[in-house]
Amino acid sequence: MPNQQPGLDLVFRALGDPTRLAIVGRLARGPAPVSELAAPLRMSLPSAMQHIAILEQAGLVTSRKVGRVRTCSIDLAAMSEAERWIGERRREWEGRLDRLGEYLKTIDGGERDGADD
Amino acid sequence: MPNQQPGLDLVFRALGDPTRLAIVGRLARGPAPVSELAAPLRMSLPSAMQHIAILEQAGLVTSRKVGRVRTCSIDLAAMSEAERWIGERRREWEGRLDRLGEYLKTIDGGERDGADD
DNA sequence: GTGTTAGTTAGGCAAATGCCTAACCAACAG
DNA sequence: CTGTTGGTTAGGCATTTGCCTAACTAACAC
Numbered sequence: 616m617p618n619q620q621p622g623l624d625l626v627f628r629a630l631g632d633p634t635r636l637a638i639v640g641r642l643a644r645g646p647a648p649v650s651e652l653a654a655p656l657r658m659s660l661p662s663a664m665q666h667i668a669i670l671e672q673a674g675l676v677t678s679r680k681v682g683r684v685r686t687c688s689i690d691l692a693a694m695s696e697a698e699r700w701i702g703e704r705r706r707e708w709e710g711r712l713d714r715l716g717e718y719l720k721t722i723d724g725g726e727r728d729g730a731d732d
Numbered sequence: 733m734p735n736q737q738p739g740l741d742l743v744f745r746a747l748g749d750p751t752r753l754a755i756v757g758r759l760a761r762g763p764a765p766v767s768e769l770a771a772p773l774r775m776s777l778p779s780a781m782q783h784i785a786i787l788e789q790a791g792l793v794t795s796r797k798v799g800r801v802r803t804c805s806i807d808l809a810a811m812s813e814a815e816r817w818i819g820e821r822r823r824e825w826e827g828r829l830d831r832l833g834e835y836l837k838t839i840d841g842g843e844r845d846g847a848d849d
Numbered sequence: 850g851t852g853t854t855a856g857t858t859a860g861g862c863a864a865a866t867g868c869c870t871a872a873c874c875a876a877c878a879g
Numbered sequence: 880c881t882g883t884t885g886g887t888t889a890g891g892c893a894t895t896t897g898c899c900t901a902a903c904t905a906a907c908a909c
Contacts, residue, residue, distance in 0.1 A: 628748025632867090633741045643821035645828055650885060660886075662868055683876045683885050689825050698818040701811050704760035708806050711762055749897090767855060777856075779898055800855045800906045 622674070626697045629673035634658070635666050639675060639689065646688040649678075739791070743814045746790035751775070752783050756792060756806065763805040766795075 629635055638652055653663035667687060670676040674693035678685050746752055755769055770780035784804060787793040791810035795802050 624748055624750045624753050626748075627744050627753070631741055631743075631745025631748040634867090636741050636744070639821060643824040648885080658867090659869060661870085661888085664887075665867075680886085683874095685886070689821070691822060691825060694818050694822050698815055698822065701815040701818075704756060704806070705808060705811050705815065707760040708808060751897090765855080775897090776899065778858085778900085781857075782897075797856085800904095802856070 620696065620700060623696060623700055625673045626675060626693050629669050629675055630697070632666070634663075635670055638666060638670060642676060642687060642689045646686050648684045648686050652687060737813065737817060740813060740817055742790045743792060743810050746786050746792055747814070749783070751780075752787055755783060755787060759793060759804060759806045763803050765801045765803050769804060 630639065634656055637656070641647060641652060641655075649664060649667060650660070652667065653660050656663050667676065667678070671678060674690055676687050677690045678687040680686075747756065751773055754773070758764060758769060758772075766781060766784060767777070769784065770777050773780050784793065784795070788795060791807055793804050794807045795804040797803075
């Protein structure tokens, strides 16, 4: 049963770290080179790079090296996939609640028994 | 700079594991007792419980114990928070692209210089 | 009472994570 | 060519994670 969208857990795992969350937050405002991303992080460059690598593996970020500068950008596809998955679960749950409400209205004048699921 | 919504990284971290993703997927279809959640997982009960505890700490799941049965439910608040955060970054990025497009149209008949950010 | 079922606590262990420093390579600056 | 800057590779290390088994508690069944 541990199977939903393949790789989706990678996306969430990549976002599951304050440093990486901050990097994505920064990149949403526009592309940036590695060193600019690393600057506000209290952390060595190699460590920052590791975080960026994880974001890339998850498909959240892409990067291209021009001279000796590697410029990173957000990749919307993975973001949207994650957003959609959550939204689908949410709607599933809300729909369930709605149907429950309808059912309760159906037996309105009848019993007064608490029913769930 | 590692500061966005407090606890948001906890939410993503909790979702960043196939087992826990599966549990949330299951719970979106309706509440369930611990042992029913654990059944499809190839894993001991204590291990499954640990995952549930993590989901609860992240605010993704709530649970109430009635007799000796603990019933778990999804908590939409944390889910929505995560969904909203992603959506905001996405819109931020898309807005940026749109403004870039407008700018490029502005200088339409003029230069042909690649501008970014 | 005894036994069974649902969950919990305690303790241990291998692997993964997140950080570091040191050394290295490649581009640009002088 | 020499020095500096941006990035990368290598290796090490403490902590956290994810799993386990064994032992325990609490409710319900007989």
